[in-house]
Amino acid sequence: MLPAAxxxxxxxxxxxxxxxxxxxxxxxxxxxxxxxxxxxDPIMTVARPLAAFITGITAGILENTVSWKSSAxxxxxxxxxxxxxxxxxxxxxxxxxxxxxxxRYGFREIWADIALWFFVGLFLAGLITVxxxxxxxxxxxxxxxxAMLAMLLMGxxxxxxxxxxxxxxxxxxxKGASPGAVLVFLLVGPATNMTSLSVLIRILGxxxxxxxxxxxxxxxxxxxxxxxxxxHYLDIEARAVISEVRETIPxxxxxxxxxxxxxxxxHHLLDQFRLxxxxxxxxxxxxxxxALDSSLKTKQGxxxxxxxxxxxxxxKAQKE
Amino acid sequence: xxxxxxxxxEMWRILLDxxxxxxIGIVVAGCIKVFINQNFISRHLRHGxxxxxxxxxxxxxxxxx
Numbered sequence: 001m002l003p004a005a006x007x008x009x010x011x012x013x014x015x016x017x018x019x020x021x022x023x024x025x026x027x028x029x030x031x032x033x034x035x036x037x038x039x040x041d042p043i044m045t046v047a048r049p050l051a052a053f054i055t056g057i058t059a060g061i062l063e064n065t066v067s068w069k070s071s072a073x074x075x076x077x078x079x080x081x082x083x084x085x086x087x088x089x090x091x092x093x094x095x096x097x098x099x100x101x102x103x104r105y106g107f108r109e110i111w112a113d114i115a116l117w118f119f120v121g122l123f124l125a126g127l128i129t130v131x132x133x134x135x136x137x138x139x140x141x142x143x144x145x146x147a148m149l150a151m152l153l154m155g156x157x158x159x160x161x162x163x164x165x166x167x168x169x170x171x172x173x174x175k176g177a178s179p180g181a182v183l184v185f186l187l188v189g190p191a192t193n194m195t196s197l198s199v200l201i202r203i204l205g206x207x208x209x210x211x212x213x214x215x216x217x218x219x220x221x222x223x224x225x226x227x228x229x230x231x232h233y234l235d236i237e238a239r240a241v242i243s244e245v246r247e248t249i250p251x252x253x254x255x256x257x258x259x260x261x262x263x264x265x266x267h268h269l270l271d272q273f274r275l276x277x278x279x280x281x282x283x284x285x286x287x288x289x290x291a292l293d294s295s296l297k298t299k300q301g302x303x304x305x306x307x308x309x310x311x312x313x314x315x316k317a318q319k320e
Numbered sequence: 321x322x323x324x325x326x327x328x329x330e331m332w333r334i335l336l337d338x339x340x341x342x343x344i345g346i347v348v349a350g351c352i353k354v355f356i357n358q359n360f361i362s363r364h365l366r367h368g369x370x371x372x373x374x375x376x377x378x379x380x381x382x383x384x385x
Contacts, residue, residue, distance in 0.1 A: 004358060007358065007362070008358075008361070008362050008365050011359075011362040011365075011366070012362075012366045013362060013365035013366055013372070013376075014365070014366070014369070014372055016369070016370075016372065016373045016376075017365040017366075017372040017373050017375070017376040018365070018376070019373075020373045020374075020376040020377040020380070021365065021376040021377070021379065021380045022380075023377070023380070024376070024377040024378075024379075024380030024381050025379075025380035025383050027380075028380070028381050028382075029345075029349060029381075029382060029383055029384035030345050030348045030349045030352065030382045030384060031342065031345030031346055031348075031349050031384045032345070032384075033345070033382075034341040034342065034344050034345035034348075035338050035341050035342055035345060037341060038337055038338045038340070038341035038342075039334065039337060039338055049381050052377075052380070052381060053377050053378070053381055056373075056376065056377030056380055057373055057374055057377045060370075060372075060373030060374075060376060060377060061370060061373055063373075064369050064370065064373060068369055098354050098355065099351060099354075101354045102347075102350040102351035102352075102353065102354035102355070103347060103350055103351070104350070105350040105353050105354060106346040106347050106348075106349055106350020106351070106353075107346060107347075107350070109350075110346045110349050110350055110353070110384055111342075111346050113384075114342075114346075114384075118342075122331040122334055122335060123327070123331060125330065125331070125334055126326075126327035126328065126330040126331040126334075127327055129327075129330045130323055130326045130327050130330065131323070163342070163345070163384075166338070167334045167338065170334065171330075249340055251336075253340055254336040254337065254339055254340060255336065257339035257340040257342070257343050258335050258336050258339040260339075260343065261335075261339050261342060261343070
């Protein structure tokens, strides 16, 4: 997501559009929408991308209202030829090969990106369901501004991708956290974290990053409070709705998909392991050269020193 | 030990429930990635003070990560 934004910036995208893209991309995606439908409920499935969309627009509009250079559009470099070239080469591929490329990309790259985080998310969800006392989560996360702030504090510094945060959210919901508080976690967790801060500052600038963070915090909390209002108005308990979707899919399909995902993940791990070994071997190979070199040098040095001394003594002797 | 197996069981249960949807998600996401290239998005993020912002947010909704 961040490399994409950086390349958009290079291609002349304005700061507001970048801020907007940097909010809505991590907060929502087809994969996280699908898993939200699986583990949470239909209201959450709609609320998540909607909140991401509105938060993105708010951040972007604020950014472009505050820091808009009227000449930005004229000054921006427009690599039209590169863009056009890229398009035509993409268009020439037949539909079937493109779909196959897409499937391969999805199963290999996207799942490889998500998988580790997802299993960490599963583990945390397991820990929460087993160890978190219900009274505690109801007291702190049960609703209201305190619950929203608590989730904000938890979600802002950590990184967890939108898909991986969903099982954690489900666990919180089952422990009696309010849907609004859970939404705040789902929005803020993926959108902000410590490690991406330096990249954000490079793309949006210091003030831009501060505005970005404030907008995410404020809009997320407003959406959290609003969502609690919706559940209250409809008189639905989020916990009750959760398990409804789960029963609609036959067991063999669930088991089959789980096995496929695990196999793909193991395959990816093996690939990574092999790659690392290959790199290590290469490094050894390269590292051997300086070692050989230095040993040669020292040998030469050693052999040179007596020669110099000899020559010195010779010259001294000749002089004398 | 029993608590740890409980954690494991819960993980397995959530994995089963979410797997079919994850597969749908990554298939659709992969196809989006192939059919919409970055240059196409980039072209829409250059023009318009507010139009570009709305388009950027819309593009970001389905894109994974």
